[in-house]
Amino acid sequence: MPDNPATYLTLLQSGQWFSHLPPALRAALLDKARLLRLEPGQRLFCRGDPPCGLYAVLEGMMRVGAVGRDGKEALLTLVEAPYWFGEISLFDGQPRTHDAYAEGPTRLLQVPQAALLELLEREPGYWRDFALLMSQKLRLTFIALEQMSLLPAAQRLAQRLLLMAEGYGEIGPRQTLHLAQEQLALMLGLSRQTTNQILKELQVRGVVRLTYGEIEIADLAGLRQAAEAG
Numbered sequence: 001m002p003d004n005p006a007t008y009l010t011l012l013q014s015g016q017w018f019s020h021l022p023p024a025l026r027a028a029l030l031d032k033a034r035l036l037r038l039e040p041g042q043r044l045f046c047r048g049d050p051p052c053g054l055y056a057v058l059e060g061m062m063r064v065g066a067v068g069r070d071g072k073e074a075l076l077t078l079v080e081a082p083y084w085f086g087e088i089s090l091f092d093g094q095p096r097t098h099d100a101y102a103e104g105p106t107r108l109l110q111v112p113q114a115a116l117l118e119l120l121e122r123e124p125g126y127w128r129d130f131a132l133l134m135s136q137k138l139r140l141t142f143i144a145l146e147q148m149s150l151l152p153a154a155q156r157l158a159q160r161l162l163l164m165a166e167g168y169g170e171i172g173p174r175q176t177l178h179l180a181q182e183q184l185a186l187m188l189g190l191s192r193q194t195t196n197q198i199l200k201e202l203q204v205r206g207v208v209r210l211t212y213g214e215i216e217i218a219d220l221a222g223l224r225q226a227a228e229a230g
Helices: 005-012 023-032 086-094 113-122 124-150 153-165 183-187 192-204 219-230
Strands: 032-038 043-045 056-059 061-066 074-080 101-102 105-111 208-211 214-217
Touching: 005 023, 005 105, 023 113, 023 208, 056 183, 061 105, 074 183, 086 113, 101 105, 113 124, 124 153, 153 192, 153 214, 153 219, 183 214, 192 208, 208 219
Parallel strands: none
Antiparallel strands: 032 105, 043 101, 056 105, 061 074, 061 101, 208 214
16 A cells, blocks of 8 residues: 555544544644554564654554563553554653554554644644543543453453444444454453353353454344343
């Protein structure tokens, strides 16, 4: 595909956040953006790195999380097209809070930090649009924390699959999740064995179909029922 950010306009407009921006802000972001290509496993940034701007996934997937001193990984999320991420450091100017690596061959749009701050200096009203991007993720974080504390593993897993199937409210419903069982286990803080057992039970009930590296949602209503009832 041509290396021109504007060629990705249709893809980006399929996302709720970008599609609801003022036309002038959409144009400004594309005008200041540049394209990046990452190889599988390549680092975009690490925890503690200085702010480097705002990103949108155009192709592929980004893995966002952290690795503890004991080598144990905490996987927060897998970021797919047309999601935007990296906005926290835009607000506070502080170092990156987590690591971001390409899960496979990935293409990103980057709007550099300096260009964003210059834009916001000229048009301070746009701060609200970026705040909406961050507040949506903050809302999902609070939901995940509540689920971790209060819900049994099976219901928690069903609710996470439902959120992903419904595009986290950013894109329309999708039937196939490009998600390995190990990744799902890491996101939920569950063992691989427990995750596999719950998924197999959902498969027996006809709610999901399991294939290598993917989870197909066969019965969205059934998944919603599992998420609500446990």
